[in-house]
Amino acid sequence: MIALNLRPTLQLTDEVFAQLCQQNPDLRLERTAQGELIAISPAGSESGRQNLSLSAQLWQWNHQAKLGVAFDSSAGFTLPNGAIRSPDAAWIEQTRWDNVSPEQRRKFAPLCPDFVLELKSPSDDLAALQAKLQEYIDNGTQLGWLIDPETQTVYCYQPGQPMQRLNQPSTLSGETILPNFVMDLTLIWE
Template identity: 40%
Template sequence: MRFMQLNLTNLIDLNDREFLEICRTNPNYKFERTVEGSLLIFNQPDHQTQQWSWAIASQIWTWNQQTQYGVIFDEVTAFKLPNGSIRSPNLAWISAERFSQFPRTNREKLIQLCPDFVLELLDSDANWARLQLKMQEYQNQGVKLGWLIDPMLKNIEIYAQGNSIQRKQMPDFLSGDNILSGFVLNMKQVFLR
């Protein structure tokens, strides 16, 4: 199984607690829930995708350690978006100011905040068109900046609030704009992997 979508509409109303229990009892899989109530089941990322993800995450982590501007999350974190869907991007970031307003008691459960920044990587289990829809959902729900990256073909789509989608082929660098203020991702380090 690479990817499976279970349509639970009209069968069961999977609440947040039940969703988290499914995640906890099935640690070898990644789960998401659509706004319509379908349960999405993914394999954990393959080794190559993890390498690309870490190449990006390490750069963002270093920048964030120096600036202390926010909090970084990886793909094991589930975010409940304002529309009710639950998503787990490969990487997410929330500003320190916004995250400090989120109750400490809920920080180890479902993060009920829309990230300021998300990253999605195309891997062997993913479908580019499905990821594009997911990026549009993120943007519609309040994500300020999103990067959709196909590391194999070196294609990148940039989703920035208030702007049309930018497409880039094999850029050397990506700017965090005013969301990840001062951050520049060195794509050469990512594409080398």
């Protein structure tokens, strides 16, 4: 992950950021609340396999529960603080999603997901990902998981609660945010 500060010569407005993303479809880009452009390197094959497993479990639960909308790592969201972020997986409760206009849905929807998941790749900086999870919580996320396959550690985030660190859990509960959702981590720890 590389942060590029383009100020003062380039103001990274929503429109300029969207154009950068459209003109560089092979790059994963994010914008911080401070206007920095973040270029995220592609995930390695193993991280991609793990992320698909996690996203598929979220999608399957959501398909059965029909309580909201699930997103993969290619979706970006404009957070209340102005950052445009793209979690590895996300979920938004249906009534909140229904309040987003079709035009807004085609861009980076102006809302913070209710649930986010970040999967740490070997090249990722743990402190930067922890700050990103805290940013989601500060902007309205109700449940966030940061999963580190190398150390088999999960960092759980919820508003008003201290971050909880779990060592080698085999499953994670969606709590009240994702009712009856249990994520199986055994494939990630392999």
